[in-house]
Structure formats: structure tokens, C-alpha cells
Amino acid sequence: MNLITTTLMMLTIATASQAVAAPAGLRLTSIDMPHHDKEASATIWYPNGGGGDMTIFAENPVFQGVDAAMNAEVRDGVYPVVLFSHGMGGTARAQAWLAAGLAERGAIVVSVNHAYSTWGDFNMTKGVRHWTRALDMSEALDALLDDPDFGGRIDPSRVMAAGFSYGGWTALSLGGLRGNHTGIVGACTNFIETMEACDLLLSDAVNMQGLEAVDWNASYADARITHVAAIDPGFVWGLTAENAATLIPNVLLIGFGGAEDRMQATDFDQSGMASLLSDAQILRFDPSFHFTAMPLCKPEGEAILIEENDDPVCTDPAGTDRSSVHDDIIDAMAEQLGL
Incomplete structure (x- = not known):
């Protein structure tokens, strides 16, 4: 091998390594939600085409942030899309680790702050109307397709609805699973x-039982969805084979915890939902618990939450490797999308 050939090979390897190591691009935007008569803030993560301002996104005293190239160019190419829905009381920032990881692998990921079920904009009485979240994500896909920077770079054969907790139900709903109010x-x-949150859901203030069954049980499928990934999804109880009959086949279910750590409200095994989805790929993590899907915590994060009497979202069961779980989830979703 001569000197010129060797030099060119080393330059090629270096360029490829830099591309892999480059943080995902990130844009902050807002999307009109006519069914709410308001806008929703959103994040768009995407393959980095160069430029942008390097920043650490979603960092705070408890959680580690994620490297991002703010307003970078979009890398040339055609990419799968992931529409990601956060949990009840969560935000688009809470699973930034997942969105950034998938974007670095070659996906465009849109996360929306859902009206009335987001931290800082929380109203369970309105937020329990689960169908409005599916409409949010369909509007987000419309906006992405209309965007001059992204619309021409979307692969329509790989459009995934994904979500965590309540957002997991949103993803399943977009994929064709229908609710069962009774x-x-x-x-x-x-x-x-x-069962977590049932006392609130059945309270006079929220009155889930008083919602119209016709609204709860209707189809909110988006025909453009080709894949679903539901991470410890909510509302998995009381379903029947008829409710699951219209769900698309490309479904990834991810569950957290063993017998002592599993959140009852999201236990798709005990509820019987998993048995209804015989074609689904199921990934279970034990040890772990529901909040293992939250960002990596700083060393002082657990103590801060204890002092503030907040949820123990940094206290994984003994033996849990949150970083490894995150990596495995990114790998599983990327594999579903052919990345």
C-alpha cells in the first residue's frame, strides 16, 4: 500500500468517525393544534449536516443533558420518522436521550409537549382525553411533511409512532389500537x-368514567404510521381482541421491572394486553422500573429529589444499569426502522 492510498484511507476513517460522533441536530419549534385552539412547543431531532451551535439540552440539577447541534443543517438523505409522545406530566425534554440517539443513528424525531398533560401545563380533567394526544402527533407529522427542510427527506415506508407511559398508549392508538372505556x-x-392514578382518574374532578364511550373507543389511527414502539405504556387494562384487531403488525413493546418493581398500571403482561398482540416484539428489562426511561441522573440527583419530597425517579432497583437500558432501547427501535 503506497503513501497516498494510506493517507486517503486514514482521512476516510477520520471523516466517518467524526460523522458518527457528531451530536444530532436540534430545532425548537411550535406547531398549531387547532383541536386545542393553541400551539404546542416541540423538538425536532435529525441527522446533523454540519454547522449549528453546540449546546447541552435538557440539563438541570437532577438530570444530565444531551449534546445537540442547535439549528444545524439537515444532512442530505431520506430518513425514517419517529413521532414521540411523552408521559403524563412529562415533557419533550424527558426522553431527549432517546430522540438524540435515534437521530444520531439516522432518524428524524419529533416530540410534542401535549396540552394539559405536560409539566407546567397539567390538567388531568382535560389531559385524560387520550385522543387529543393522537391528534397532536398527526398534526406534528403534517407540519414535518410541510417543512421545506424536512418534508423531502422523509421515508414514508418508515414512520414510527413511539411513546413512554401515557405516550405509549398514544403510540398504540396511532397504530390502530382502540380503547375500551368499560x-x-x-x-x-x-x-x-x-393501581397507580386510578383514584385520581375516577375522582369527581377528573371523572374518567363520565367521558363519552364513543369518544374513548373510536379509532385514532393515522394511516401513515408503519411502526409502533410503546415503552411501558399506560391504559393497557380492560382490552379485548376486538380492540387490538386493527393494530398494525410492526409493534415493539418495552416493559420495565420484575415482580416487585413492575408498575401495575403499565403491566401489559398481567393486564393481558401482550397476549392480544401475538405478533409484537416484546423487550423486558429486569431489574429496572418505570422511571428507568427518564434521563441519566447526576450524582446529586437522588438526594435533591429526596430533599424536595419528589418522585424517586433517580432510584433504580439494585443492579439496574440505566445507561445500558437506554442503549438497548435505542438499538431495538433503530433495528425496527432498519437503521
Whole structure:
């Protein structure tokens, strides 16, 4: 091998390494949501085409942030899309680790702050109307397709609806799973002492049982969705084979925890939902718990939450490697999308 050939090979390797190491591009935007008569803030993560301002996104005293190239160019190419829906009381920032990881692998990821079920904009009485979240994500896809920087770079054969917790239900709903109002109300009534949030959902203030069954049970599928990834999804109780009959086949279910750590409200095994989705790929992590899907915590994060009497989102079960779990989730979703 001569000197010129060797030099060119080393330059090629260096360029490829830099491309892999480059943080994902990130744009902050807002999307009109006519069904809410307001706009929703959103993040768009994408393959970095160069430029942009390097920043650490979503960092705070408790959580580690994520490297991002703010307003970088979009790398030339055609990419799959992931529409990501956060959990009840969460934000588009909470799973930035996932959005950035998928964008670095070659996806465009849109996350929306859902009206009335986002931290800082929380109203369970309105937020429990689960269909409005599916409409949010469909509007987000419309906006992405209309965007001059992204619309021409979308592969319509790879459009994934994804979400965590309540957002996991949103993703399944977009993929064609239909709600069962009688079933979820009955499950909450039966397990009101043990199932998380059921006391609030059945309270006079929220009155989930008083919602119109026709609205709860209707289809909110978006025909453009080709894949679903639901991470510890909510509202998984009380479903029947009829509710699952119209769900698309490309479904990835991700569950957290073993017998002692599993959140009952999101236990798709105990609820029977997993048995209805015989074609789904199922990935279970044990040890872990529901909040293992939250960002990596700083060393002082756990103590801060204890002092503030907040949820123990940094206290994983013994033996949990949160970083490794995150990597495995990114790998599984990327594999579903052919990345």
C-alpha cells in the first residue's frame, strides 16, 4: 500500500468517525393544534449536516443533558420518522436521550409537549382525553411533511409512532389500537387501592368514567404510521381482541421491572394486553422500573429529589444499569426502522 492510498484511507476513517460522533441536530419549534385552539412547543431531532451551535439540552440539577447541534443543517438523505409522545406530566425534554440517539443513528424525531398533560401545563380533567394526544402527533407529522427542510427527506415506508407511559398508549392508538372505556373503568374500579392514578382518574374532578364511550373507543389511527414502539405504556387494562384487531403488525413493546418493581398500571403482561398482540416484539428489562426511561441522573440527583419530597425517579432497583437500558432501547427501535 503506497503513501497516498494510506493517507486517503486514514482521512476516510477520520471523516466517518467524526460523522458518527457528531451530536444530532436540534430545532425548537411550535406547531398549531387547532383541536386545542393553541400551539404546542416541540423538538425536532435529525441527522446533523454540519454547522449549528453546540449546546447541552435538557440539563438541570437532577438530570444530565444531551449534546445537540442547535439549528444545524439537515444532512442530505431520506430518513425514517419517529413521532414521540411523552408521559403524563412529562415533557419533550424527558426522553431527549432517546430522540438524540435515534437521530444520531439516522432518524428524524419529533416530540410534542401535549396540552394539559405536560409539566407546567397539567390538567388531568382535560389531559385524560387520550385522543387529543393522537391528534397532536398527526398534526406534528403534517407540519414535518410541510417543512421545506424536512418534508423531502422523509421515508414514508418508515414512520414510527413511539411513546413512554401515557405516550405509549398514544403510540398504540396511532397504530390502530382502540380503547375500551368499560374495560379501563372496570379495571380502575377493581384495583383502585393498588393501581397507580386510578383514584385520581375516577375522582369527581377528573371523572374518567363520565367521558363519552364513543369518544374513548373510536379509532385514532393515522394511516401513515408503519411502526409502533410503546415503552411501558399506560391504559393497557380492560382490552379485548376486538380492540387490538386493527393494530398494525410492526409493534415493539418495552416493559420495565420484575415482580416487585413492575408498575401495575403499565403491566401489559398481567393486564393481558401482550397476549392480544401475538405478533409484537416484546423487550423486558429486569431489574429496572418505570422511571428507568427518564434521563441519566447526576450524582446529586437522588438526594435533591429526596430533599424536595419528589418522585424517586433517580432510584433504580439494585443492579439496574440505566445507561445500558437506554442503549438497548435505542438499538431495538433503530433495528425496527432498519437503521
